[in-house]
Amino acid sequence: MGRVWLRTFCHPTPTTVSHAFVIGSTVGGLSERIGTFLINDDTTTFTDLRQKIEVFNDNGMNRRTAMYQDLLHLMATGSNPHEYEGKKIMKYRFGVIEGIGGQELGDTNFTRDYDKSLVPRLIDSEVESEPIKEVVGNLLELDILLVPVSQIRPQDGSVTAQIWQDTFETEEEKMKRTVDHINEIDLTKYSPEKIQAANNPSREEEENAMELAESGEFK
Structure with missing residues:
Protein backbone atom coordinates (compact mmCIF):
# COMPACT_ATOMS: atom_id res chain seq x y z
CA MET A 1 0.00 0.00 0.00
CA GLY A 2 1.03 3.60 -0.57
CA ARG A 3 -0.22 7.08 0.22
CA VAL A 4 -0.83 10.22 -1.82
CA TRP A 5 -1.11 13.71 -0.37
CA LEU A 6 -3.16 16.29 -2.28
CA ARG A 7 -2.84 20.05 -2.67
CA THR A 8 -4.35 22.61 -5.02
CA PHE A 9 -2.59 25.21 -7.15
CA CYS A 10 -4.00 28.48 -8.50
CA HIS A 11 -2.42 31.63 -9.81
CA PRO A 12 -2.83 34.57 -7.42
CA THR A 13 -5.87 36.70 -8.14
CA PRO A 14 -4.75 40.28 -8.94
CA THR A 15 -5.90 42.73 -6.30
CA THR A 16 -7.17 44.95 -9.09
CA VAL A 17 -9.95 42.46 -9.79
CA SER A 18 -10.58 41.26 -6.24
CA HIS A 19 -12.76 42.79 -3.60
CA ALA A 20 -10.69 43.61 -0.52
CA PHE A 21 -12.94 41.45 1.65
CA VAL A 22 -12.10 38.23 -0.26
CA ILE A 23 -8.48 38.82 -1.18
CA GLY A 24 -7.34 36.82 1.82
CA SER A 25 -9.20 33.72 0.66
CA THR A 26 -8.12 33.89 -2.98
CA VAL A 27 -4.40 34.54 -2.67
CA GLY A 28 -3.64 31.62 -4.97
CA GLY A 29 -0.40 29.70 -5.12
CA LEU A 30 0.15 26.35 -3.44
CA SER A 31 -2.38 25.29 -0.81
CA GLU A 32 -1.84 23.36 2.38
CA ARG A 33 -2.49 19.64 2.09
CA ILE A 34 -6.22 19.20 1.60
CA GLY A 35 -6.40 15.43 1.98
CA THR A 36 -4.74 12.07 1.62
CA PHE A 37 -5.66 8.65 0.23
CA LEU A 38 -4.27 5.19 0.73
CA ILE A 39 -3.66 3.54 -2.63
CA ASN A 40 -2.37 0.31 -4.07
CA ASP A 41 1.07 1.11 -5.46
CA ASP A 42 0.78 -1.46 -8.21
CA THR A 43 -2.71 -0.78 -9.52
CA THR A 44 -4.20 2.60 -8.47
CA THR A 45 -4.35 4.98 -11.44
CA PHE A 46 -5.06 8.70 -11.72
CA THR A 47 -8.49 7.73 -13.02
CA ASP A 48 -9.07 5.83 -9.78
CA LEU A 49 -7.82 8.84 -7.83
CA ARG A 50 -10.35 11.10 -9.55
CA GLN A 51 -13.07 8.74 -8.41
CA LYS A 52 -11.82 8.91 -4.82
CA ILE A 53 -11.61 12.71 -4.93
CA GLU A 54 -15.05 13.29 -6.41
CA VAL A 55 -17.44 10.59 -5.16
CA PHE A 56 -18.18 8.52 -2.08
CA ASN A 57 -20.86 5.93 -1.49
CA ASP A 58 -23.47 6.86 1.08
CA ASN A 59 -25.82 3.95 1.78
CA GLY A 60 -25.78 2.84 -1.83
CA MET A 61 -25.97 6.37 -3.28
CA ASN A 62 -23.00 8.15 -4.87
CA ARG A 63 -22.48 11.65 -3.50
CA ARG A 64 -19.92 14.40 -4.03
CA THR A 65 -17.17 14.45 -1.43
CA ALA A 66 -16.52 17.55 0.69
CA MET A 67 -13.09 17.81 -0.96
CA TYR A 68 -14.67 17.91 -4.41
CA GLN A 69 -17.21 20.52 -3.28
CA ASP A 70 -14.33 22.74 -2.17
CA LEU A 71 -12.49 22.09 -5.43
CA LEU A 72 -15.57 23.05 -7.46
CA HIS A 73 -15.78 26.30 -5.48
CA LEU A 74 -12.10 27.00 -6.15
CA MET A 75 -12.56 26.37 -9.89
CA ALA A 76 -15.60 28.66 -10.00
CA THR A 77 -14.15 31.54 -7.99
CA GLY A 78 -10.38 31.30 -8.46
CA SER A 79 -8.33 33.28 -10.94
CA ASN A 80 -9.34 32.83 -14.58
CA PRO A 81 -6.72 34.75 -16.56
CA HIS A 82 -7.49 32.98 -19.84
CA GLU A 83 -11.25 33.57 -19.60
CA TYR A 84 -12.53 30.02 -19.69
CA GLU A 85 -16.31 29.88 -19.84
CA GLY A 86 -19.17 27.54 -18.93
CA LYS A 87 -18.44 23.90 -18.20
CA LYS A 88 -14.86 24.23 -19.44
CA ILE A 89 -13.88 26.02 -16.24
CA MET A 90 -15.12 23.18 -14.02
CA LYS A 91 -12.31 20.77 -14.85
CA TYR A 92 -8.92 20.07 -13.32
CA ARG A 93 -5.64 18.37 -14.16
CA PHE A 94 -3.09 16.58 -12.00
CA GLY A 95 0.41 17.91 -11.57
CA VAL A 96 3.51 17.93 -9.37
CA ILE A 97 6.15 20.44 -8.36
CA GLU A 98 9.58 18.93 -7.88
CA GLY A 99 10.59 19.16 -4.22
CA ILE A 100 7.04 19.61 -2.93
CA GLY A 101 6.10 16.58 -0.88
CA GLY A 102 7.48 14.07 1.54
CA GLN A 103 7.62 14.40 5.29
CA GLU A 104 6.88 17.89 6.62
CA LEU A 105 9.04 18.03 9.74
CA GLY A 106 10.00 20.83 12.10
CA ASP A 107 9.39 24.35 10.80
CA THR A 108 9.16 23.28 7.17
CA ASN A 109 6.18 24.98 5.53
CA PHE A 110 6.08 24.36 1.78
CA THR A 111 3.19 26.72 1.15
CA ARG A 112 5.13 29.54 2.76
CA ASP A 113 8.73 28.79 1.83
CA TYR A 114 8.67 27.18 -1.61
CA ASP A 115 10.00 29.04 -4.66
CA LYS A 116 6.97 31.01 -5.89
CA SER A 117 8.36 31.06 -9.44
CA LEU A 118 7.75 27.30 -9.68
CA VAL A 119 4.60 26.06 -11.37
CA PRO A 120 3.23 22.51 -11.61
CA ARG A 121 4.41 20.03 -14.19
CA LEU A 122 1.14 18.66 -15.54
CA ILE A 123 0.47 14.94 -15.78
CA ASP A 124 -0.43 14.05 -19.36
CA SER A 125 -4.10 13.13 -19.62
CA GLU A 126 -3.14 10.15 -21.78
CA VAL A 127 -1.35 8.42 -18.88
CA GLU A 128 -4.13 8.84 -16.31
CA SER A 129 -5.07 5.20 -16.87
CA GLU A 130 -1.59 4.06 -15.76
CA PRO A 131 -0.56 3.38 -12.12
CA ILE A 132 0.26 6.63 -10.32
CA LYS A 133 3.56 5.32 -9.00
CA GLU A 134 4.78 4.46 -12.51
CA VAL A 135 4.02 7.99 -13.72
CA VAL A 136 5.16 10.03 -10.71
CA GLY A 137 7.80 7.84 -9.10
CA ASN A 138 8.39 8.07 -5.36
CA LEU A 139 5.10 9.23 -3.81
CA LEU A 140 6.90 9.84 -0.50
CA GLU A 141 8.74 12.73 -2.14
CA LEU A 142 6.03 14.36 -4.26
CA ASP A 143 2.53 15.58 -3.44
CA ILE A 144 -0.14 15.40 -6.13
CA LEU A 145 -1.49 18.82 -7.13
CA LEU A 146 -5.00 19.53 -8.42
CA VAL A 147 -4.74 22.29 -11.02
CA PRO A 148 -7.94 23.90 -12.37
CA VAL A 149 -7.80 24.12 -16.17
CA SER A 150 -8.40 27.87 -15.84
CA GLN A 151 -4.75 28.10 -14.76
CA ILE A 152 -3.57 26.58 -18.04
CA ARG A 153 -3.04 28.66 -21.17
CA PRO A 154 -5.07 26.88 -23.87
CA GLN A 155 -2.83 27.89 -26.77
CA ASP A 156 0.22 25.98 -25.55
CA GLY A 157 -0.87 24.08 -22.42
CA SER A 158 1.49 25.93 -20.07
CA VAL A 159 0.61 26.70 -16.45
CA THR A 160 0.89 30.48 -16.55
CA ALA A 161 -1.15 33.60 -15.94
CA GLN A 162 0.51 35.33 -18.88
CA ILE A 163 -1.97 35.99 -21.67
CA TRP A 164 -1.11 34.58 -25.09
CA GLN A 165 0.21 37.24 -27.44
CA ASP A 166 0.22 36.64 -31.17
CA THR A 167 3.68 37.41 -32.50
CA PHE A 168 3.97 40.44 -34.77
CA GLU A 169 6.53 40.43 -37.54
CA THR A 170 7.91 43.55 -39.17
Whole structure:
Protein backbone atom coordinates (compact mmCIF):
# COMPACT_ATOMS: atom_id res chain seq x y z
CA MET A 1 0.00 0.00 0.00
CA GLY A 2 1.03 3.60 -0.57
CA ARG A 3 -0.22 7.08 0.22
CA VAL A 4 -0.83 10.22 -1.82
CA TRP A 5 -1.11 13.71 -0.37
CA LEU A 6 -3.16 16.29 -2.28
CA ARG A 7 -2.84 20.05 -2.67
CA THR A 8 -4.35 22.61 -5.02
CA PHE A 9 -2.59 25.21 -7.15
CA CYS A 10 -4.00 28.48 -8.50
CA HIS A 11 -2.42 31.63 -9.81
CA PRO A 12 -2.83 34.57 -7.42
CA THR A 13 -5.87 36.70 -8.14
CA PRO A 14 -4.75 40.28 -8.94
CA THR A 15 -5.90 42.73 -6.30
CA THR A 16 -7.17 44.95 -9.09
CA VAL A 17 -9.95 42.46 -9.79
CA SER A 18 -10.58 41.26 -6.24
CA HIS A 19 -12.76 42.79 -3.60
CA ALA A 20 -10.69 43.61 -0.52
CA PHE A 21 -12.94 41.45 1.65
CA VAL A 22 -12.10 38.23 -0.26
CA ILE A 23 -8.48 38.82 -1.18
CA GLY A 24 -7.34 36.82 1.82
CA SER A 25 -9.20 33.72 0.66
CA THR A 26 -8.12 33.89 -2.98
CA VAL A 27 -4.40 34.54 -2.67
CA GLY A 28 -3.64 31.62 -4.97
CA GLY A 29 -0.40 29.70 -5.12
CA LEU A 30 0.15 26.35 -3.44
CA SER A 31 -2.38 25.29 -0.81
CA GLU A 32 -1.84 23.36 2.38
CA ARG A 33 -2.49 19.64 2.09
CA ILE A 34 -6.22 19.20 1.60
CA GLY A 35 -6.40 15.43 1.98
CA THR A 36 -4.74 12.07 1.62
CA PHE A 37 -5.66 8.65 0.23
CA LEU A 38 -4.27 5.19 0.73
CA ILE A 39 -3.66 3.54 -2.63
CA ASN A 40 -2.37 0.31 -4.07
CA ASP A 41 1.07 1.11 -5.46
CA ASP A 42 0.78 -1.46 -8.21
CA THR A 43 -2.71 -0.78 -9.52
CA THR A 44 -4.20 2.60 -8.47
CA THR A 45 -4.35 4.98 -11.44
CA PHE A 46 -5.06 8.70 -11.72
CA THR A 47 -8.49 7.73 -13.02
CA ASP A 48 -9.07 5.83 -9.78
CA LEU A 49 -7.82 8.84 -7.83
CA ARG A 50 -10.35 11.10 -9.55
CA GLN A 51 -13.07 8.74 -8.41
CA LYS A 52 -11.82 8.91 -4.82
CA ILE A 53 -11.61 12.71 -4.93
CA GLU A 54 -15.05 13.29 -6.41
CA VAL A 55 -17.44 10.59 -5.16
CA PHE A 56 -18.18 8.52 -2.08
CA ASN A 57 -20.86 5.93 -1.49
CA ASP A 58 -23.47 6.86 1.08
CA ASN A 59 -25.82 3.95 1.78
CA GLY A 60 -25.78 2.84 -1.83
CA MET A 61 -25.97 6.37 -3.28
CA ASN A 62 -23.00 8.15 -4.87
CA ARG A 63 -22.48 11.65 -3.50
CA ARG A 64 -19.92 14.40 -4.03
CA THR A 65 -17.17 14.45 -1.43
CA ALA A 66 -16.52 17.55 0.69
CA MET A 67 -13.09 17.81 -0.96
CA TYR A 68 -14.67 17.91 -4.41
CA GLN A 69 -17.21 20.52 -3.28
CA ASP A 70 -14.33 22.74 -2.17
CA LEU A 71 -12.49 22.09 -5.43
CA LEU A 72 -15.57 23.05 -7.46
CA HIS A 73 -15.78 26.30 -5.48
CA LEU A 74 -12.10 27.00 -6.15
CA MET A 75 -12.56 26.37 -9.89
CA ALA A 76 -15.60 28.66 -10.00
CA THR A 77 -14.15 31.54 -7.99
CA GLY A 78 -10.38 31.30 -8.46
CA SER A 79 -8.33 33.28 -10.94
CA ASN A 80 -9.34 32.83 -14.58
CA PRO A 81 -6.72 34.75 -16.56
CA HIS A 82 -7.49 32.98 -19.84
CA GLU A 83 -11.25 33.57 -19.60
CA TYR A 84 -12.53 30.02 -19.69
CA GLU A 85 -16.31 29.88 -19.84
CA GLY A 86 -19.17 27.54 -18.93
CA LYS A 87 -18.44 23.90 -18.20
CA LYS A 88 -14.86 24.23 -19.44
CA ILE A 89 -13.88 26.02 -16.24
CA MET A 90 -15.12 23.18 -14.02
CA LYS A 91 -12.31 20.77 -14.85
CA TYR A 92 -8.92 20.07 -13.32
CA ARG A 93 -5.64 18.37 -14.16
CA PHE A 94 -3.09 16.58 -12.00
CA GLY A 95 0.41 17.91 -11.57
CA VAL A 96 3.51 17.93 -9.37
CA ILE A 97 6.15 20.44 -8.36
CA GLU A 98 9.58 18.93 -7.88
CA GLY A 99 10.59 19.16 -4.22
CA ILE A 100 7.04 19.61 -2.93
CA GLY A 101 6.10 16.58 -0.88
CA GLY A 102 7.48 14.07 1.54
CA GLN A 103 7.62 14.40 5.29
CA GLU A 104 6.88 17.89 6.62
CA LEU A 105 9.04 18.03 9.74
CA GLY A 106 10.00 20.83 12.10
CA ASP A 107 9.39 24.35 10.80
CA THR A 108 9.16 23.28 7.17
CA ASN A 109 6.18 24.98 5.53
CA PHE A 110 6.08 24.36 1.78
CA THR A 111 3.19 26.72 1.15
CA ARG A 112 5.13 29.54 2.76
CA ASP A 113 8.73 28.79 1.83
CA TYR A 114 8.67 27.18 -1.61
CA ASP A 115 10.00 29.04 -4.66
CA LYS A 116 6.97 31.01 -5.89
CA SER A 117 8.36 31.06 -9.44
CA LEU A 118 7.75 27.30 -9.68
CA VAL A 119 4.60 26.06 -11.37
CA PRO A 120 3.23 22.51 -11.61
CA ARG A 121 4.41 20.03 -14.19
CA LEU A 122 1.14 18.66 -15.54
CA ILE A 123 0.47 14.94 -15.78
CA ASP A 124 -0.43 14.05 -19.36
CA SER A 125 -4.10 13.13 -19.62
CA GLU A 126 -3.14 10.15 -21.78
CA VAL A 127 -1.35 8.42 -18.88
CA GLU A 128 -4.13 8.84 -16.31
CA SER A 129 -5.07 5.20 -16.87
CA GLU A 130 -1.59 4.06 -15.76
CA PRO A 131 -0.56 3.38 -12.12
CA ILE A 132 0.26 6.63 -10.32
CA LYS A 133 3.56 5.32 -9.00
CA GLU A 134 4.78 4.46 -12.51
CA VAL A 135 4.02 7.99 -13.72
CA VAL A 136 5.16 10.03 -10.71
CA GLY A 137 7.80 7.84 -9.10
CA ASN A 138 8.39 8.07 -5.36
CA LEU A 139 5.10 9.23 -3.81
CA LEU A 140 6.90 9.84 -0.50
CA GLU A 141 8.74 12.73 -2.14
CA LEU A 142 6.03 14.36 -4.26
CA ASP A 143 2.53 15.58 -3.44
CA ILE A 144 -0.14 15.40 -6.13
CA LEU A 145 -1.49 18.82 -7.13
CA LEU A 146 -5.00 19.53 -8.42
CA VAL A 147 -4.74 22.29 -11.02
CA PRO A 148 -7.94 23.90 -12.37
CA VAL A 149 -7.80 24.12 -16.17
CA SER A 150 -8.40 27.87 -15.84
CA GLN A 151 -4.75 28.10 -14.76
CA ILE A 152 -3.57 26.58 -18.04
CA ARG A 153 -3.04 28.66 -21.17
CA PRO A 154 -5.07 26.88 -23.87
CA GLN A 155 -2.83 27.89 -26.77
CA ASP A 156 0.22 25.98 -25.55
CA GLY A 157 -0.87 24.08 -22.42
CA SER A 158 1.49 25.93 -20.07
CA VAL A 159 0.61 26.70 -16.45
CA THR A 160 0.89 30.48 -16.55
CA ALA A 161 -1.15 33.60 -15.94
CA GLN A 162 0.51 35.33 -18.88
CA ILE A 163 -1.97 35.99 -21.67
CA TRP A 164 -1.11 34.58 -25.09
CA GLN A 165 0.21 37.24 -27.44
CA ASP A 166 0.22 36.64 -31.17
CA THR A 167 3.68 37.41 -32.50
CA PHE A 168 3.97 40.44 -34.77
CA GLU A 169 6.53 40.43 -37.54
CA THR A 170 7.91 43.55 -39.17
CA GLU A 171 8.46 43.54 -42.93
CA GLU A 172 12.20 43.15 -42.31
CA GLU A 173 11.60 40.09 -40.13
CA LYS A 174 9.32 38.54 -42.75
CA MET A 175 11.95 39.14 -45.45
CA LYS A 176 14.68 37.60 -43.28
CA ARG A 177 12.51 34.53 -42.60
CA THR A 178 11.89 34.14 -46.35
CA VAL A 179 15.59 34.48 -47.19
CA ASP A 180 16.51 31.96 -44.47
CA HIS A 181 13.97 29.53 -45.90
CA ILE A 182 15.41 29.93 -49.41
CA ASN A 183 18.93 29.39 -48.12
CA GLU A 184 17.86 26.07 -46.60
CA ILE A 185 16.67 24.71 -49.96
CA ASP A 186 18.93 22.00 -51.41
CA LEU A 187 19.69 23.40 -54.85
CA THR A 188 21.91 20.46 -55.86
CA LYS A 189 18.81 18.47 -56.82
CA TYR A 190 18.20 21.06 -59.54
CA SER A 191 21.62 20.60 -61.18
CA PRO A 192 21.61 20.21 -65.01
CA GLU A 193 22.87 16.65 -64.71
CA LYS A 194 20.02 15.56 -62.40
CA ILE A 195 17.41 17.36 -64.47
CA GLN A 196 18.69 15.70 -67.66
CA ALA A 197 18.76 12.30 -65.98
CA ALA A 198 15.19 12.79 -64.82
CA ASN A 199 13.98 13.80 -68.28
CA ASN A 200 15.90 11.16 -70.29
CA PRO A 201 15.01 7.51 -69.71
CA SER A 202 17.83 5.12 -68.96
CA ARG A 203 18.93 2.41 -71.38
CA GLU A 204 17.19 -0.18 -69.19
CA GLU A 205 13.91 1.79 -69.24
CA GLU A 206 14.10 2.07 -73.07
CA GLU A 207 14.63 -1.67 -73.42
CA ASN A 208 11.69 -2.42 -71.11
CA ALA A 209 9.46 -0.09 -73.11
CA MET A 210 10.48 -1.80 -76.39
CA GLU A 211 9.74 -5.25 -74.94
CA LEU A 212 6.28 -4.12 -73.85
CA ALA A 213 5.60 -2.64 -77.29
CA GLU A 214 6.66 -5.83 -79.07
CA SER A 215 4.52 -7.98 -76.78
CA GLY A 216 1.47 -5.84 -77.44
CA GLU A 217 1.03 -4.99 -73.76
CA PHE A 218 2.15 -1.37 -74.20
CA LYS A 219 -0.46 0.89 -75.76
